[in-house]
Amino acid sequence: DAEAARIRDERLKAYSDKKSKKPALIAKSSILLDVKPWDDETDMKEMEKLVRTIEMDGLLWGASKLVPVGYGINKLQIMCVIEDDKVSVDLLTEKIQEFEDFVQSVDIAAFNK
Template sequence: MEQLFKNMGVWVDKPVYEEAERLYYEKLAKQPPKKVSLAGEVAKARERIKQSLENFDDLSLSKNSYDPEVQSKIDAVEDKVTLLRKDFDELKRSFISLEKVVKQLDAKISKSSGKPNDSSAKPSSQPAKTKDDDDDVDLFGSDSEGEDEEAERIKEERLAAYAAKKSKKPVLIAKSNIILDVKPWDDETDMKDLEKAVRQVEMDGLVWGASKLVPLAYGIKKLQISCVVEDEKVSVDELQEKLQEIEDYVQSVDIAAFNKV
């Protein structure tokens, strides 16, 4: 029977092994604990510290170790920085030289612009000296008088041409766009006749525009009409007075909007 179980893969001797394992651990539990030596523990700690310091030294040496590839890259970067510095210095020198040239040109231009003033001032001083020195003899007096008359004539012609050109420019006319609210007496007022009477008001510089009827209340509507006026020719107060003179249709006239054109 036991052989049959073994052939089937059954662990028949398991209780025997479990009993032996139990006895082994009981024996270990009954043994007294080993005494720990303090000196031994201190020695172990020192050894661990010593090993840690040695590992740290090895790590620092590995960091400071020489790497040819890294060093070559660093050298390449340093070379590029050196070239950039040289280029910057050359640009700086070029800029300084260019600045000097510009200053010299400015000085030459200022001197050349000052020369005509000096030359123009000299002719006026020279005739004065000749006049003071030679009061009796004036060999070139007739020519200078003719030149003065010609210059005066040219000056007057230019002034006249400038005045004519200036007079041809269009004069800016100030205008205003006004929206008026014209209110009737009641709802029985014929609004078409009211609008017709309003548009019959004419003034120099007045142009009537679009209009519409706006409801007020209780079936009463007001006439809202726009107009464009020239500020110098038309007075808004005068326009309101003329509209209010239409007493058969108009009760009041108010300004709804006033804008400059």
């Protein structure tokens, strides 16, 4: 029936127009990174400063704290929020590890979508 098909097409067009006006949701992830120093003599404040100098579109640094690991060594735990489409977690951890005078390793302690 041609009339029913025409009405259905109009409704589908109205629905798709309405749907296209909604803003697209930006997929974000919250990540808790463990940044480990070489030894107990590593300047942790300087290490945190260096980590926070990393700027990428879609990256937002959050709170941080020092967590005792043992033998007088602390690790830096730092939160960040990334936009999934813009920031690669692997690229971010590689950039942090480029501060090789301070950073021994970077681990992902928690990853929430």
